[in-house]
Amino acid sequence: MVDIASRVYNHKWKIDPILRSLIDTDFYKLLMCQSVFRNKRETQVTFSLINRTKSVPLARLIDEGELREQLDHIRSLSLTRGESTWLRGNTFYGKRQMFRPDFMEWFEGLRLPAYHLERVGDQYELTFEGNWPEVMLWEIPALAVLMELRGRAVLGDMGRFELQVLYARAMTKLWEKIERLKEIEGLRLADFGTRRRHSFLWQDWCVQAMFEGLGPAFTGTSNCLIAKNRDLEAIGTNAHELPMVYAALAEDDAALAQAPYDVLSDWHEEHDGNLRIILPDTYGTRGFLERAPDWLAGWTGIRIDSGDPAEGAEVAIDWWRSRGEDPTQKLVIFSDGLDVEKIEELSAQFRGRVRVSFGWGTLLTNDFRGLTPGDALAPFSLVCKAVEANGKPTVKLSDNPRKAMGPQEEIARYKRVFGVGAQDAMEVVV
Amino acid sequence: MVDIASRVYNHKWKIDPILRSLIDTDFYKLLMCQSVFRNKRETQVTFSLINRTKSVPLARLIDEGELREQLDHIRSLSLTRGESTWLRGNTFYGKRQMFRPDFMEWFEGLRLPAYHLERVGDQYELTFEGNWPEVMLWEIPALAVLMELRGRAVLGDMGRFELQVLYARAMTKLWEKIERLKEIEGLRLADFGTRRRHSFLWQDWCVQAMFEGLGPAFTGTSNCLIAKNRDLEAIGTNAHELPMVYAALAEDDAALAQAPYDVLSDWHEEHDGNLRIILPDTYGTRGFLERAPDWLAGWTGIRIDSGDPAEGAEVAIDWWRSRGEDPTQKLVIFSDGLDVEKIEELSAQFRGRVRVSFGWGTLLTNDFRGLTPGDALAPFSLVCKAVEANGKPTVKLSDNPRKAMGPQEEIARYKRVFGVGAQDAMEVVV
Incomplete structure (x- = not known):
């Protein structure tokens, strides 16, 4: 039997939102956010989307308007009472009150800050600027939205069965x-x-x-x-x-x-x-x-x-x-x-x-490798990283030079300071 | 959202009926039924279940009480108005009114006749006796019920995922x-x-x-x-x-x-x-x-x-x-x-x-071969056949001696009358 009310209610959504909750994110983001909130609250950061798999032309696959709708929807989200109760009252890693009251109060009032979106060739430039504790919470939703919109673009032509x-x-x-x-x-x-x-x-x-x-x-x-x-x-x-x-x-x-x-x-x-x-x-x-x-x-x-x-x-x-x-x-x-x-x-x-x-x-x-013609649903290497802090570029070296990030001269300086010599390059699949 | 009414309604079923309609059957059964109704209405027949795959111990797998409940439920079914309208009004093989009014009137009043069920070793003896047009309609429901109950027996121990x-x-x-x-x-x-x-x-x-x-x-x-x-x-x-x-x-x-x-x-x-x-x-x-x-x-x-x-x-x-x-x-x-x-x-x-x-x-x-341990859901060769008509045994020879049916002496007589000599035996898988 069709639940008529549900069906009518579903009609009222302007879009099918990919992110529907601010806690649809990784737990470590919240732990780090609390740490940043305590120790580096005023730091100004820029996070930026980086598609390491250039062969996936995100801007050709995903309509800019749809992407904006999804991102705008995320900006409309705030912590629900139940979510807040769960974060405040649950035991994490065996510990009660992992999230301190001052952090929770801040989080309860949070809306995610503005984003900057621009199409450049077949890719999107998507950046987020502002206070570190706010901006950092964009990372996971931004990635999840792009991955899922790319999936929807592929799935759109498929039959029901x-x-x-x-x-x-x-x-x-x-x-x-x-x-x-x-x-x-x-x-x-x-x-x-x-x-x-x-x-x-x-x-x-x-x-x-x-x-x-x-x-x-x-x-x-x-x-x-x-x-x-x-x-x-x-x-x-x-x-x-x-x-x-x-x-x-x-x-x-x-x-x-x-x-x-x-x-x-x-x-x-x-x-x-x-x-x-x-x-x-x-x-x-x-x-x-x-x-x-x-x-x-x-x-x-x-x-x-x-x-x-x-x-x-x-x-x-x-x-x-x-x-x-x-x-x-x-x-x-x-x-x-x-x-x-x-x-x-x-x-x-x-x-x-x-x-x-x-x-x-x-x-x-996301192991949809081999399941569609042309492997159109295979996962790809998309990241969203802090690229600047208080106007200075960030650097990552990692143990795989292919995962390194940052301006070349800064990478050289970091390598010198941290004594990093030759590294083995390993393919970054996902 | 849960449709509460549906859920409550579903609670009211005493069983989960396998057959829920008298037209959940093969179309040729209805065509033949009409032909029999016209030409041989009074013939007394016996239909009997035959499990050609003795290695599937139906009576050990299927609870007799549950089987009776399902068969009793089938006996409670009658043609619904919509089903009747479809049979009367639809075009079959390009022809309108394939089912004649006298047949439809009879069918609308039909309830399936009694069954005889007995456990013999690890198998069930299930037979149906009476007027041919009524008894013949048991064949497909009886087979479908046994196949599905056997499936349920296997599926009962499996987790949701x-x-x-x-x-x-x-x-x-x-x-x-x-x-x-x-x-x-x-x-x-x-x-x-x-x-x-x-x-x-x-x-x-x-x-x-x-x-x-x-x-x-x-x-x-x-x-x-x-x-x-x-x-x-x-x-x-x-x-x-x-x-x-x-x-x-x-x-x-x-x-x-x-x-x-x-x-x-x-x-x-x-x-x-x-x-x-x-x-x-x-x-x-x-x-x-x-x-x-x-x-x-x-x-x-x-x-x-x-x-x-x-x-x-x-x-x-x-x-x-x-x-x-x-x-x-x-x-x-x-x-x-x-x-x-x-x-x-x-x-x-x-x-x-x-x-x-x-x-x-x-x-x-029913190609569930290879999908469960011990191949417990593999299809098997179950039939439900007319074994007697007006007190005389039926015989089938077919082009494969392994599909032959009937008393040995009658098989011999039929072979003589129809001039059937040596035949190639072929494995009957399903």
Whole structure:
């Protein structure tokens, strides 16, 4: 029986909004936002969209008017009472009141700031400028909107059953991955796929399928809205934007060299336990760890987000040993370009040597490779990054030179300051 | 939004009925029923369920109480006004008022007669006795109920997402078949899968997917309810039960030899055009055609339902030629154990030599092979046949001795009367 009221209500929407909630974002964004709100509230930043996959002509696929409608809709969103209650009252990483009252009050009043959109050739220039805590919350919604609008452009020509079979194939593909993952002893894996998801509904499906299929091996999702709706753990710690902006703000080379540790020092004050996860690769993992203060070796784990993951984990294990720590008590979180084969391989390689967990992103929530003619739904490498802070450019080196960002002369300076030499280039797939 | 009324209404059902309509049956059943109603109304027949796949222990899988509930529910059904209007008012095979007013009046008053159910070992004995026009309408519902209850028994232990992926896999499997079938030039294909379908909803999905995927190459469905609901052609002509019962009623060998032609003589009076399809294999195709009266050579086509299909079609072509008919103007309908490979092969082999169409059954609506552990949902060979008429046993020989039915001594007599010698045995898969 058709629910007439629902149908009439649905007619009233001017658009089909892709983002419908300010907490349809990654948990670590909120943690970082609170940290920034406390420590660097007045910093002026610019975030910018970067499509690393130039072969996907976003501006030809996505109508500018539709994109503006979606972005405008996001600007109309504010935290609902239920969302606020969840953030204030829920336990995150075993801790109550993770989000402080002053932050929550600010968040409850927040609307996302203006955006700047311009078509340049076949790509869009999309930038966001303003106070760091506000602007940073654009990253995930902007990416999710572009990914989903590109998907809608492809799906628009498909028949009803063709569509159903497309999703049937995608479901089957994911389930086959889950069936393989089930076999991995001691697996711990979370969804990190919000930013490059095929769509919200698809991510929601993937998360629920993982929960049913993997049981306790599935530790949760980075997506706050899905975590809330499905009563799952919200997962995530911190990301490159913190050291990138802290570094850009540094007055001189000495302050620059210190910046990544300042980030973690601020974090150390705010968080403990499983939230004390080092992201060491922003300016080269080896140098970062060698020069790290001893208190960092006491942290719970390290997240490996670029370079060869096995090598990164070996470096981490060696470092812990060199600082008198027992690696078997430490946690390595792999989160870069994972798929089942790599998860199996890394699980086997590090079993018993270090605790391991996985943050599985794009190939969990957007593995539509091979499902449409011309692979028109294959995921691509879209990012939205802080490119400036207080008028100074940001720089990222990472452990893979293909993921490096920033003006050439600044990259050279950072390489000098952080002692980064030759790096192995690795293909950036997603 | 939940439609509360629907949900409450659904709670009121004591069971989830598998059959919900008397026209959830094959179209040819209704055509034959009308013919029987006109020509042999008082004949007393017994129909009996036969599970040719003894390895499927139906009585262990299906609870007797649940089976009774489903069968009792079917006995509570009667033709609805809309169903009656559709049968009375619709055009079938280009003809209005295919169903005569006296037949419709009878059908509108019909409730299915009693059934006899007994567990014998791991199988059920399920029989139906009474007037032929009433009893014959049990065949398809009885088969559909048993197939679907067996499915439910297997599905009962599966999780929500596991179930969704099961159907996703089945959908993908069918769609891949459709994608191959699309490539066949001049394809004409109908759904004949009611009796062995996985479930009603699944058949309904398959039919709609075929309609979208194949367009006009999909000529319709044998299922009247789906044809009505989806505005498709209802497809079908006649089946073995007519010659089997006519033959059983024959007083002596001479009358027996004549019985199959008497069936078609009655049919000839009632139908023309594309409904004049010979089903020649009940007592051996070659002998049947050799002895056939000339007026039969004028019929539109032949349905090949057992034996090697290519050989059967060659026999038909030779026979038409021998009677001075042009085979390129004739129709061969293949309907036995088809799957895509066979449809491709037969299409290629007979292109330009004879018109060809396909009645695709079990492997359209129930190809769950390989989708569950232990292949617990694979289709199996269940039939429900007329086994007695006016106290005398029925016999079927067919072009495959493994499909033969009846008491041994009667089979021998029929073989003698119809001049059937050695036959090639072929595996009966579905």
